[in-house]
Amino acid sequence: MKPYDIIIVGAGGAGMYAAMEALQTNPGLNIAVVSKVYPTRSHTSAAQGGVNAALANRHKDDTVELHIFDTIKGSDYLADQDAATLLCEMAPYVVREMENLGAPFSRLEDGTIAQRPFGGAQKYRCCYCADRTGHTLLQTLFEQCMRKGVKFFSEYYLLSIEHDGKTAQGIVVMNMQTGKIEAMPAKTVIIATGGYAKMYWQKSSNAAGSTGDGIAAALRAGLALEDMEFVQFHPTGLRKSGLLISEGARGEGGYLVNNKGERFMSRYAPEKMELGPRDLVSRSIEIEINEGRGFDSDAGQYMHLDLRHLGGALIKERLPQIRQLAIDFEGVDPIDEPIPIRPTAHYSMGGIDADINGATAIPGIYAAGECSCISVHGANRLGGNSLLEVLVFGKQAGHHAAVTASSLNPGAISTASVEKIQKEIEGYSHHDRTERYSDLREDLGKTLGANAGIYRTRKKLEKGVADIMEIKERFKKVHVKDASAVFNTNLFQVFELKNMIHLAETVARGALAREESRGSHSREDFPTRDDKKWHKHSIFHMNEAGEVIVSDKPVTMGKHELQERTY
């Protein structure tokens, strides 16, 4: 295969924006975008709420400065301030560019882009396309990539990231349709493979493929990961699927009710009740369940989100999407029955350690989007800032890779690297292997949910790490029964499982190490933020023996001093 100037892994918002920008920077470049799903399937499509930008269309006094402050405060002061600043400064530009290119943003009466309030923002700053912002942005990016003639390798699976210790060399992939393993040499590689919150499995709002593949490949390639312990939970996921029931349901007056028929939020937030902040509501539900006041089902313990008192008319008029979700995915019509819900893992703040250009420690290797940790979200991302991150840093990485590509030599990948992977894959089908992938995946999700979930303690996390290590052992015996080369989904699920196991170890070890509570990470045994000891990023490496090593690095500060985070 002819070496590429840039290979982008991932065709979500970040990957496609990077492709568009790279061709913009240098139209002569030879670029490929590799994705395990067709581009418009990417998880960016699931984002509903919107994307933040201080356009000041709605609140004329909104400013980029306020957006920066909200982001840093929201991050519980763990965001790097240079990154957060760039994010917010570029926001109006990228949102307007998307609009110029055809994104169907909803409008205000004066014909400008509409904006709505969103959690953690002082102003109406969130730009949206009805309740399908991610979907329409992703479609628009795909349309523009078609327009520019971007070369897509859809249904190609990333197996490894290759470098020689000095510069990027390319990637190794599997053509999913033929099962063939192929080396794709390149001067530069941009990893844009999305998040890892699916490791919580049934307790996750994420797509089946948000398994952190690119992050795990980076870890195995010796790159550093950052802040992996920070995973955001949303209080109201559907019981069976983990899918999200948005805040709207509680905003309209929905009740959270336990098996005693009590509106239990009165114990935890007597004033705000159901409208308390996300993390508090999530934790309250956890406590209720742990103290035996949850409902039982095959899919696990859950709570009721009761909308019945709102009446059919209001539900139909104001909450049609939520009603449809409950009907489609739980078979429950909220007009007649309460919706079964429980907290669900929603967003992963951690990822590949990268700077504000998307560059990693190895020249030529970049990361952007949810798979990266640049870090703009710190310990907690604000709603509407992740789509923004995808656009801004997709653009950054695309631009810088395009500039760098001309100064690097064509990559080369040894047959040895390919053969090593080949051998590993052949091993999976060996008949003395006995472990079923689905059992391991289920067990991993369960231990993460129980021990590295919303409420964390040393004891639980030690148990979590031990469980994960055991699952890692059992994985050595995992069996791929499907022997076919053609679209072997059994094999792909095993790849994903391996990635989730490797990253689960970083999440649990990071959470165990961090003896404080900050943002999404709450330790019952260390309930407060400890800036003296822990105002720093966690850093993760994998050593030769495949063990995860935790270290740290300082937070880049700027003009915003540390403050207590209260709302």
Place this chain on the structure above:
Amino acid sequence: MKYAYYLSCINESLSKEAEYSLNIWTKDLGIELVPLEEGTCCGGSNLDFVNPDQFLAINGRNIALAEKLGLDMITSCNTCLLGLRHAKHILDTQPEKKEMINAVLKEEGLEYTGKSEVKHLLWVLVDDYGLDKLAAKVTNPLTDLKFAPFYGCHILRPSPLMGGYDNPNNPHTLEDLIRALGGNVVEYNSKNKCCGFHTLIVAEQESVKLSGDAVVDAIDAKADYIVTPCPLCHMSLDAYQKDGLSTKNRQGKMPIIHLPQIVGMALGYTEKQLGIDKHVVV
């Protein structure tokens, strides 16, 4: 029972046999049809994009003619049904459109109010008349015959416009009618498929392939007849049958009958009286 009867162009010209079959037996059932001589073509599922407002106006006028008689309206053509119901739906839900057309209709002493229903002959037989009552009138039960029901598109889809008579993925009213007439129904895959009529002229090859699919399907299911409530489907399946079969390299013959004809058969009229001998495939 009295209805305004909407005259569809095809039944007035190419498929006259459908119309006189109907007129033969309506009095037997005590159904009175008042033909709307002043009605126009519904636009044939074309005028709606040539000029959407004119489409609304002429169909609003068609329905207003029935309203003037104080009668519900029936049609025995699927595409007319869709055109009329589509226009009715828009006029009933968008007051500004209703106002627009009434401004012109006024000059003719007409007004569209939305009070007259628009129904297909099949629905009237199944629902208004009732299949039990119809069965009681049968003098020549079609016991030895096997029928393949072919609904045609515009009596099933788009379902929100079709009054809930049938699930378009699994319709049954035509089968119910066949059974009430004593006939047997064959299961085959094409009953809710498209006959291709609307592209007969613009994409003939594709069109006849579609009708060929249905005919072959019915032949393989060993049906004696295909029965259809739509004269346009009839045209595709009957007059183009040879072309359809040849796209599939098949031979054979599948007589196609109109809904009014199968009712006529069960009520004791002969094939000749019903004009079945006028079909291309006999």
Place this chain on the structure above:
Amino acid sequence: MDEKKDIYFKIYRYNPEVDQKPFYDDFKISVERGVTILRAINYIKDHVDSSLSYRFYCQAGICGSCAMRVNGVSKLACTTQVWDELENCKEKDMITIEPLNNFEIIRDMIVDYKPVINKLEKYISWVTPKIKQADLGKKENIISEAEFKVIDAATDCILCAACFSECSMMSANKEYISPLALLKAFRMVKDSRDTRSDERMAVLNQDHGMWDCTHCYRCVEACVKNIPIMDAIQGVRNEAFIRKQNGTEGYKHANAFAQDIRKTGRLKEATIAIRTKGIFGAAGMLPFAIRMTLRGRMPSMFVKTIPGIKHVRNIFRKIK
């Protein structure tokens, strides 16, 4: 605990590597209320037969990966409830699962999706902005809600291809544009930010383009997002009328309806082919005319004008 039912799944299987031809596998599993088709087949894959192959991703009805035929109808596996499907079963409690129609099969329910992308490319399914490259991102276009409403529903499309699978024309000719590409084309044609509508309309006017749709509404019925696709198809055709692109057979054919209604109130069926295709083009229709004449059914060249035609003409005059 939840009430459960034993349900049979009859699932299409085909792996070109080993199977001479497709076959069906039966699985029996016990399913409680509230479980989707996707969760049920995931259960089968995870616990019974790991080689069962299909696509899925978001599990939330937004990515468009999991379209397949359930009891014969193309829909999303992830938004379809197992218990709801029981009423659509041909055999009691036996749900059939099959790949989409009108595609090549790669394996089991996995179809070759490339034709969809090729069609999107062919019909220029993107906005080519007025704004110069260097000025992108500087300011937003001012667009009214009203203009937006026109394309709003069309931007819901998740490219799941359920409509593609159900489309009649598609089954007759794979070259056909397809409903989803018509929908995208409409969305682009009606977007004031775009500058390439002339070209797009030219491609739409070509063979296998917008005029070939047979108005069967199967796509509309199947659309998993309830998008009124026919409004879009009629929308692009209407655009040809607005632009007076009167060279196509499709245009002439449709126009003949309008002309006839204005002249006589009724369609002049005898000559519609000639008016659409011209004398020579219509020669192909001769066998039809002969067959009809033999049965004494060829309609008269002269159509009786309806009483009250002046009112109809008045409508055509007053309403433009």
